[in-house]
Amino acid sequence: xxxxxxxxxxxxxxxxxxxxxxxxxxxxxxxxxxxxxxxxxxxxxxxxxxxxxxxxxxxxxxxxxxxxxxxxxxxxxxxxxxxxxxxxxxxxxxxxxxxxxxxxxxxxxxx
Amino acid sequence: xxxxxxxxxxxxxxxxxxxxxxxxxxxxxxxxxxxxxxxxxxxxxxxxxxxxxxxxxxxxxxxxxxxxxxxxxxxxxxxxxxxxxxxxxxxxxxxxxxxxxxxxxxxxxxxxxxx
Numbered sequence: 056x057x058x059x060x061x062x063x064x065x066x067x068x069x070x071x072x073x074x075x076x077x078x079x080x081x082x083x084x085x086x087x088x089x090x091x092x093x094x095x096x097x098x099x100x101x102x103x104x105x106x107x108x109x110x111x112x113x114x115x116x117x118x119x120x121x122x123x124x125x126x127x128x129x130x131x132x133x134x135x136x137x138x139x140x141x142x143x144x145x146x147x148x149x150x151x152x153x154x155x156x157x158x159x160x161x162x163x164x165x166x
Numbered sequence: 167x168x169x170x171x172x173x174x175x176x177x178x179x180x181x182x183x184x185x186x187x188x189x190x191x192x193x194x195x196x197x198x199x200x201x202x203x204x205x206x207x208x209x210x211x212x213x214x215x216x217x218x219x220x221x222x223x224x225x226x227x228x229x230x231x232x233x234x235x236x237x238x239x240x241x242x243x244x245x246x247x248x249x250x251x252x253x254x255x256x257x258x259x260x261x262x263x264x265x266x267x268x269x270x271x272x273x274x275x276x277x278x279x280x281x
Binding site for chain 1: 168198200204208209210212215257259261263266267269270271272274275277
């Protein structure tokens with residue numbers, strides 16, 4: 056099956072810093088989603104971005120489908136940004152359109 | 167839009183009890199719902215895919231008789247953990263999507279603790 060690799064696995068920032076999270080995938084995809092799982096376990100949809108670039112406030116994402124990677128940018132980080140960021144993809148050609156998750160990036164933003 | 171409600175959020179019960187978890191899409195009709203399990207400090211693991219009106223499709227290694235899934239309507243799917251034991255303790259999360267080329271939207275999860 057498709058492999059989804061996220062980097063870095065852990066990231067510690069000071070409040071106000073910027074960061075870039077990366078998601079590499081091993082095959083072509085129909086869908087790609089970025090999620091933020093907060094310390095309470097809630098999984099929050101950040102972006103649905105199979106290709107192109109999107110922005111939402113301090114967050115933006117870019118997916119280059121032809122090169123099989125996606126980037127999540129966090130600017131002016133805040134302590135509330137702490138948590139795990141997951142990338143998940145639906146491979147092309149599949150019949151069930153199931154999401155495959157990466158292992159996540161654990162982000163800690165210190166005040 | 168695209169709100170998914172999961173209930174209960176926390177369950178503590180004795181070994182041998184059966185526990186039912188509900189997943190509802192509140193403002194859209196979900197042709198497909200998914201059930202995931204997550205262990206501490208790990209990623210989400212898909213347990214099963216549920217289509218309205220048909221039997222769930224389970225992932226390899228997931229016991230069908232242990233984890234009963236019912237998708238009775240386009241807005242409701244339930245997961246029943248039958249005769250739960252301590253090893254079934256985990257965080258269970260559901261998701262729902264409108265159609266095959268639409269994003270998945272997740273519930274807030276259920277923490278299940280079996281004593």
